[in-house]
Amino acid sequence: MDCNDKKKVLTGLTHECGVFGCMARGPWPTQLDVPQVICLGLIALQHRGQESAGIVTSEGKCSKKLNVKKGMGMISNIFNDESMQKLKGNLGIGHTRYSTSAASEEINCQPFVVHTGHGALAVAHNGELVNSEALRRMVLSRGVGLSTHSDSELITQALCLNPPEGEEESGPDMPARIRHLMQLAPLSYSLVIMMKDRMYGVRDPYGNRPLCLGKIVPVDHQNDNEADGWVISSESCGFLSIGARYVREVLPGEIVEITDKGCKTKDIVPRPEGKALAFCIFEYVYFARADSMFEGQMVYSVRMQCGKMLAREAYVDADIVSSVPESGTAAAHGFSKESGIPFAEVLCKNRYIGRTFIQPSTRLRQLGVAKKFGAIEANVAEKKIILIDDSIVRGNTIGPIIKLLKDAGAKEVHVRIASPALRYPCYMGINIPTTEELIANRLDNIKLADHAGADSLAYLSVEGLIKAVRWKIKKGKNDIGHCTACLTGEYPELPDW
Amino acid sequence: MDCNDKKKVLTGLTHECGVFGCMARGPWPTQLDVPQVICLGLIALQHRGQESAGIVTSEGKCSKKLNVKKGMGMISNIFNDESMQKLKGNLGIGHTRYSTSAASEEINCQPFVVHTGHGALAVAHNGELVNSEALRRMVLSRGVGLSTHSDSELITQALCLNPPEGEEESGPDMPARIRHLMQLAPLSYSLVIMMKDRMYGVRDPYGNRPLCLGKIVPVDHQNDNEADGWVISSESCGFLSIGARYVREVLPGEIVEITDKGCKTKDIVPRPEGKALAFCIFEYVYFARADSMFEGQMVYSVRMQCGKMLAREAYVDADIVSSVPESGTAAAHGFSKESGIPFAEVLCKNRYIGRTFIQPSTRLRQLGVAKKFGAIEANVAEKKIILIDDSIVRGNTIGPIIKLLKDAGAKEVHVRIASPALRYPCYMGINIPTTEELIANRLDNIKLADHAGADSLAYLSVEGLIKAVRWKIKKGKNDIGHCTACLTGEYPELPDW
Amino acid sequence: MDCNDKKKVLTGLTHECGVFGCMARGPWPTQLDVPQVICLGLIALQHRGQESAGIVTSEGKCSKKLNVKKGMGMISNIFNDESMQKLKGNLGIGHTRYSTSAASEEINCQPFVVHTGHGALAVAHNGELVNSEALRRMVLSRGVGLSTHSDSELITQALCLNPPEGEEESGPDMPARIRHLMQLAPLSYSLVIMMKDRMYGVRDPYGNRPLCLGKIVPVDHQNDNEADGWVISSESCGFLSIGARYVREVLPGEIVEITDKGCKTKDIVPRPEGKALAFCIFEYVYFARADSMFEGQMVYSVRMQCGKMLAREAYVDADIVSSVPESGTAAAHGFSKESGIPFAEVLCKNRYIGRTFIQPSTRLRQLGVAKKFGAIEANVAEKKIILIDDSIVRGNTIGPIIKLLKDAGAKEVHVRIASPALRYPCYMGINIPTTEELIANRLDNIKLADHAGADSLAYLSVEGLIKAVRWKIKKGKNDIGHCTACLTGEYPELPDW
């Protein structure tokens, strides 16, 4: 059975989020600016969700309680010097959340924190449980009332409810509890779980969502073997800005424990037998920041490689190659390099658009020009242009951009998309519009080019994307595997329960 | 006497603003979506000021009052469908304002509106009156109380106080009043002035601040000679997005009148005898959006040309040319083209930084890494990099960027600035830090390179900048003139009063 | 001509406001907590307006500028320790404003402050200029643009525009300027006018609006002849709470000057010949706080006397006399004393109603019970009740109250109103509903009793009210005069211009 068979009844609350954790070396009080590190770490993950955020910290073994600050909106609006003061600690975790507006309430902000018989427990989650309904029924049947519909509360209560046999009175055997949860729910999540004196980083056995480890090195001795602390993060893009060095990815199924003594693998929970790895390929295409690392390579390089592949697959004669800034620029440089056609900027982005609450007039709708961009006429007029973007989803924005370029004098505009057509829903944490809304399900390339006013339009093939992604991965064939469900409809296979 | 001699006692409130006006053809009710046009026009000018904004409209000759909506913050936060409804009209003006926090109050929002014996009058102003003190004393001595310290109120009351001899009872002779004001205060401003049934566009005789005219053409007949309306704007960058075609710049000293019949030059007030034109060269370097037009050329092209000049003046051997996004990118492409060194992106900008209220910890300050950027290590490691930016002001941001690139493995980083060193204050509407804060007044190129951790650092020369700016201007020698006061200390000459 | 003939075209912005001023003895820095005194003084005047408020202070002769803080809402929301710090000074004035929502904007907040050739000038105003249109035309004709429609700005600019002949260069002759204004506009206002080192208290020649003087006495020597400072206020009710002793009323037409040396009458501008005094009788009936003093008597005593008069005029047999709390309680005690019928409370007021934004359902509308009150059934059941209130305006609230009492078992409810029926509009600063909305213009006593469900209903007569008001005033016949325009339609007579 694959998860395509499953009917989702709950609103996913955990789409495309960012998780982050930090632990200082040694006992409290520590030298390391833990809340600052978490806050900057979350700012570097802000592209993964701008709806709400939260940070939870602890002063360590002797703490009576966790320090919590959560709020709606951007990191920079939620946290300030005053909240930083209250969040002092030597370990902590944070979360930044994307969500649809329906469930956009403070009660759903993460990390989710509960008081248990063994002290407080906090959980931050990126991903979506494909079998959340079964897990939910199990928790409810045990007599627990649930306050929200979020996977995070569900995970938290499931961790509370299931002590392994023989767990000692002195404290919970968290790795065993986590392992049990992973067996009940193998897909999909990256988790950071925190108790008052330790934290756990967990990646689902399919490796669907990303998670990586970093080491904070002393400012003055950047090459020192000694670490001042450890960080765990959805992406590595912010590591330099907090003085951390990239160590490695958390492995699919791995449970990493971080204490004030250091960082240790507690277990690697295997995938259901015979099932393949399934790292989300859309992280490369769209979500991740270009300066992040997955599978030993930079996202920027993969995107550039996609552009090169696209040049081979869908070359067309033109004066310049350009991009929709900033999403298509890496691929455009790749296309330019491969094709030999010079790169030039044609669009100027208005950085101050904001979220307007003004309905366009009929005239402006007819006009159909992108107010978010301006045309650099000097580079556009009388030119044949290849315009690269990273993806097309609903297909609403490309038409006005082409109109703008044509109004500015472009002779031809050929659209090239550096990823395959998006056709299928995702049940693993990516918020994709309904099948009907996906333009590729309604219009083929020729019709879409016509609809958008382009002179031609082509996508990168699935094979081309996979080739670009795996170009430089140095792994055995069995250690590699990507989820392309949204492009191909081939979902990761779940075990037969 | 030049304005360097003048001591400014008032806080300038009108720095670097954007002004905009729109008038529909024919009588009310009109087909044209005037408030929408103004709102989009201001959004396209948002880079000139994000502190407050306002729109004033009128339904024409028979209007009893002007419709006014002003507020603090960004256009998208101030205006919504409800305010658009209340702003319906067939003509209107708008303003978006930059200011230092001190005077950041709602009372200073523009346009400034007063009720006069001849009906309401609204004024939007970009620039700064270099002799505002003398004008202020004149107005006060006439027995008028002033509510604010803003130049805009001063201009408005000065227009009210001074009817020309022989002005008829039927209505004010606004061109004569404006001309009188321009003689009292020749520098510096672009103004849009509005009465209930007409508006005026005014540029100071020195041509210091920009202002241009556009024509709104019917959606279906983009080449029709007929206009649906006229617009007047600080910059042309938003014209395509509102369906307008660029017509021309308002001339230095020109008074343009726009009514429902069309657009007419009422007067061209000459500069004081023997004084040169002084269009602000910093509009090319820094302020204007790259897709705007001044003096018949695109700003983007000038910036690219600056990069080419810089390549000739300050070449250095390197593997790649890159830029601080997005301010240095046009110049970097120019440098690359001229030098033959390939362009590659090395920095990834965090678009979600926001305005944080968190003091960095000591460790993070020591670390000194730019949190606003990430390094694209694949393009950086082991590379000699030429890094282009448009300007250096206080010199605080370049050091952390170089640190980031070095941490990411850059072998060498050579900084090249596509404008001359900034050394002098401006009294004409540009908010420049104090002389002491300007880094170029404290450190020469070698010391600054050292201070910032660069392997070398060079500015474009003043001659290089002027050459780049005038490369394509097709005008006689007398019709050309740029203010380079902030770079050279040579201020426009005022008349001897 | 009386002011009934005048068409009001402007929205009155100055209805029922409170004005306050305070000046410390001796030079700055002073011992007296001037901003605290003003703030508490305004809190004691909060019943006169809850829409916006403002305070302006000065540090005296050497001040470069006035300190200003204004805002929308209640005093307690606008002012805090931080604003108090910024308002430090040794003199200052304040204002609390009532207004209709239309003009409820920050720009209309008082005191109104302008910069003049002689330094800053601030004005706070209670009342309404009956000939504001003429004054406005005069100001506009002089070439001044007006920002608002408020009388306060008009007064301020009029004071700026009209220096008396022979005024010395050294400074303005404010008493002469004020006198000139009073001749142009004799009705109606109480003003406090402030310059950096002095203030003026002004009452219109008809004495329409109240204004009184107090002296702040040292805490330890309450009987000392020495004053620590002087205050000027619309009402005296807050004097004890700021440590001030009531001195006297400002006289009709009087201009009082307060400096750091003391308090001095500068002029008493006479009424237009043959015209009578016209102190607003509704201050006694409704506006003023019960513990304020006018014309040598307490408002509470007058209200009690009104109840006694009412007992004589409209006695009815009953078990108890009661009141609508708290507006009718003083009169009810008077009625009880005069009639011998015992007083008992029958209504319990919900102090926490707030301003709800919920439409009542049809059922609740039909039910028609006052949600603001509860019935004290133990005092109500089986009783014949005389229910006293101070006034009836629209007549919407009395019906539900009677319904509540009847539901709680009252046998009879006889309504007695301790003032005459309200029938006419006011042009002197009182916000009275339109003639059609005034219930007394639509229903006579019998019909209104029927409509409200009362067993009978009666008003106090105009003669009864006047008798109650003048009961204890010790003045000659010529020195007494009350405006009863809203009750009788007899407006104060203006001079024939």
Next chain:
Amino acid sequence: MDCNDKKKVLTGLTHECGVFGCMARGPWPTQLDVPQVICLGLIALQHRGQESAGIVTSEGKCSKKLNVKKGMGMISNIFNDESMQKLKGNLGIGHTRYSTSAASEEINCQPFVVHTGHGALAVAHNGELVNSEALRRMVLSRGVGLSTHSDSELITQALCLNPPEGEEESGPDMPARIRHLMQLAPLSYSLVIMMKDRMYGVRDPYGNRPLCLGKIVPVDHQNDNEADGWVISSESCGFLSIGARYVREVLPGEIVEITDKGCKTKDIVPRPEGKALAFCIFEYVYFARADSMFEGQMVYSVRMQCGKMLAREAYVDADIVSSVPESGTAAAHGFSKESGIPFAEVLCKNRYIGRTFIQPSTRLRQLGVAKKFGAIEANVAEKKIILIDDSIVRGNTIGPIIKLLKDAGAKEVHVRIASPALRYPCYMGINIPTTEELIANRLDNIKLADHAGADSLAYLSVEGLIKAVRWKIKKGKNDIGHCTACLTGEYPELPDW
């Protein structure tokens, strides 16, 4: 063991709250305006808590989910027409909360709602569990994580965890679950518990907190036997305003079930053997609104009776009896009646004080005058006054009031308190200051009179209060019992566990 032995470690979150429920007759859609009724019902309970409030409704048997709206602040700020629309239903419960600022967060707002295996469950709670720690340990030991420290979440999870043996699959046996909870935690609470199609009203076996039933009668047939619906409320004071008739109190230990068929007693859980009833006597003295009914009598009447008792116990010769408005007025009228000394108002309350954020200056602190009140000098000067208030807690406010009266000329001020001295903490839901803060523990009557500036001071005796409370109660000796712990230190006896 009594609960005085218990150490409280948790912050009580449920002090002095108000609970309310409403259910319409018959199936959805119903005629009854259920959300409006709840909202008005809560407004009438607003005096029991102004910190936060919430309403939860259901459309009945077929509802998929409960409608929830909670928020910080007053009812009138939280609910509006929009939220009323979303809260439509034919049953619902509401809560208004008082709390100390520490725990003043949105997460603690009630009603507390959880999803269970049997559908949603909502709980609103007034009171405080004296053995919450034991219950909490039990819940945590069962593997449930708790999000808050509130008794309400604890009660809710306890109801989820404990199905009675033999509970059918078809649905939970809520009466059995509630009974089980009541045996675990016998003191103190009034609860309204709601499922999608029914609700329960529960009062603890000691009868400590109040709860009563009402019947909504058709508007047109107020005497009809048919009900349109049922309400359940902490107090009866709002019943007339929602068209409800008072039916009876919920009995101590009673579980009332309300469905669309009507209202039925499901059980009466007995008190632990030999233990006495303990209805909070402070509800009569202080908390309840004067127009509420407890034990068959009006609160107003009891307060008046307290005044009569006080006149007998602590008479003193005087000219007038008066009160601190409005808290002491009922008792003052009783004192006046019993003593024959006439009642007169001496204090005028400023209804607009608000919560100020201004530190009084040293001078104002020395002055020590009550800014919340003004003196009605006409009734005060030269008078001997008996001043009645309902209680003295910290003793901070009475001194400034006496100072005000003396400043206004009072000859003598004799303070009489219509309740005994407050000396002991409460563990049953009343927020009483620490023992040290209670003035009666520091100063005896003579010293307190001296400290406050009174000529004499006396409290009502405990016996006097009990006599006043029981004056009219028609019950057998065994059915009567009041908790006087805060006055006497005699706490209700708990069973020996």
